[in-house]
Amino acid sequence: MKEDIEFWKKDISRRVFLKWSGVAGGTAVAGGSFVRYAPQAFAEEAAASESKLPFGADTVVPVKCGCGDVCGLYHMGNAYVKDGVIVYYDGCEEAENKGGLCSRGISAMQVIYHPDRVKYPMKRINEKGVEGRFQRISWDEAYDLLAQKMVDAINEEGPHTVGFDGGHAMSFTTEAMATRLQSMFGFDAAGGAHGCWANLAFGPWFTLGDYYHFHVEDFHHSKLIVIWGHNKAIAMPSEWSHGIMEAKEKYGAKLVVIDPRFTETAEKADLYLPVRPGTDAALALGIANVIITEGLYDKEFVAKYTVGFEEYKELALQYTPEKVEEITWCPADRIRQLARWYATIKPAVLEFGRGGNYVSGNAGWLCSRGATCLMGLTGQVGVRGSGYSVEISVYSPSGTGFWIWTPRGSYAWQGDPLVKRTEPKPSGKWGQGEVLYDRKPYGYRVLYARTDLAGKNQETDRLAESFMQIPFFVTEQRFINYTASQFA
Incomplete structure (x- = not known):
């Protein structure tokens, strides 16, 4: 056993790689184990x-x-x-x-x-960059081929030349298994600014240092719930009915909905704010403008727990409700109403969906950034029922036993690796496409994608060029999507 654990001191073999990764069945075992819940x-x-x-x-x-x-x-x-x-x-x-x-x-x-669901490993038989033609291969052949490519990359250049990019295509259980594999061998976390999710986290990360989900019952402690860019009544019916609607009907919370469309969720709102797609950050500044100019902000909290208030104030004062109405198409009187409610009805929570994410050029994070700044402005931090929730959870992630493997950005710290890691090097780039295209400070020899990277990211053209440079590209999907068809 000691020999196996210290194998990073010498070349790694395909046999040892398969033994330690559990790639030949770990995911299936983990999935079945959840029946006990x-x-x-x-x-x-x-x-x-x-x-x-x-x-x-x-x-x-x-x-x-x-x-x-x-x-x-x-x-x-x-x-x-x-x-x-x-x-x-x-x-x-x-x-x-x-x-x-x-x-x-x-x-x-x-x-x-579905007749088009992928049930077996498939190997490309034509060139990349065009619609893929694939032939079925055995599971053993697929495991051997993938393991050998990863082993060669580890031995010849280092584990950092193997990248993993997770997604929602499969399940949290399979993502946990993939992340555990990354952690064991020191592979690179290739996850970038996914259009569907990541910008929701960047805002609170830069503002608060963290982000989180509300549990369903947490909403029962809120006096004001602001749903921003999320049709929760349709997208998450259980959380909607047992979390938010109970908070409104049983505990008397006010409900505000911000959305370009008058959705099923907006029908239940006490106040609805239409917003032009891509202008959410301006709306947040308009709300801040009213709170500051009317003296409604929490002066003690701002003085004690925030930095940069004067610079933030200078920016917000440029965005009067009337100016913001021109930008966002949201009536100025509704902006004022929400600002006054948010500053005076406490505790209040900002519940964010993914609507504000979908902005080209990686600017979507400014939506969540602007919203979380409002928390600091009004002292809506550290009080149950207040704060910022990236969507909502019917379960507490901390109790699952698998969550410790999954937070992106912390793969490398989940225990000692079996392969000595390469020292991380900042790329100096913001967009994932730019990082992959320039191949600096290093490029990938193997990229394992569990999501439709080329189909859903903001930098589609640059990503396509990047993927053509990667020698061995693997996708794990239920269907042959655009990324798989063109580049796998």
């Missing part, structure tokens, strides 16, 4: 009612959603199975989601039985 009440009820199962099903299998979000960690639904085939699927009433499933959860059967 099925509520006891459900297990007992299912056993007693097998004769009454819908659509002639002969058994019920507790499952979790095949999604990369936090709610995909535990038992969320029930698969009714007949002769090995799922004939019906619904949410589990006894689970934390209380039977609610989002659109992705409801469509699980469509994904599983």
Whole structure:
């Protein structure tokens, strides 16, 4: 065992790599282990009612959603199975989601039985950069090929030349396994500014040093809930009904919705602010303008716990509600109303969806940056029911046992690696496409992507050029998406 643990001092072999990575089955084992989280009440009820199962099903299998979000960690639904085939699927009433499933959860059967779903390893048989033609290979051949490419990269140039990029394409369990593999061998975290998520985190990271999810019950302590760029009534129905609507109807919280569309969520709002796509940061400055000019900000908190207030004030004073109305198309009187509510109704929470992210040129993070500055301005920090929530969670991530592997940016600190790591080197670049294209300070020999990188990032053209330079590109997806078709 000691020899294996210290193998980084000499060349690594494919056999040892496969042994330590668990690449030949670790994910499947981990996925199955989550069945133990099925509520006891459900297990007992299912056993007693097998004769009454819908659509002639002969058994019920507790499952979790095949999604990369936090709610995909535990038992969320029930698969009714007949002769090995799922004939019906619904949410589990006894689970934390209380039977609610989002659109992705409801469509699980469509994904599983879709004729185009990739069920086996596929290897490209034509050149890159055009629509891919693939042939099926065995799992052993796929494992051997991938392991050998990674081993060669480690031995010849170092583990930093192997990059992993995670995503929501699969589940948090499989992402945890992939991240554990990265941590063990010192591979590079290639994750960049994903259009769907990362900008939500950059704002609070730069402003607060951290970001977080609210748990469902946390909203019950809020007196004001501001939903910004998120149609939660449709996208997250369980969290919406048991978190936010309970806070509003049972505990008297006011609800504000900011969204370009008058959504199903906005229908329930006490105040609705339309916003022109891409102008959310200006809206945040307009709110700050009112809070500052009307003297509603928390002067003691600002003096004690913030830096840069005078510079921030100078910027905010340039964005009067009337000027912001011209930029955002949001009526000035509604901007004033929200500003006064947010400064005086406490505790208040800003619940952020992904709407403000989708701005070209990596400027989407300014939306969450502007919003989190409002927290410091009004002292909405460190009080239950206040703050900033990146969406919402029906589960507390800290209790899962897998979360320790997953926060991007902290892969390298989860225990001692099996391969000596290369010292990190800043690229000096902001965009992921720029970093990969310039191949500085080093380039990737192997890139393992678990998301549609070229299809969903802001720098699509530059990423496409970058991917053509990577010798061995692997994608893990349910379907052959644009990235897989063109570059894998």
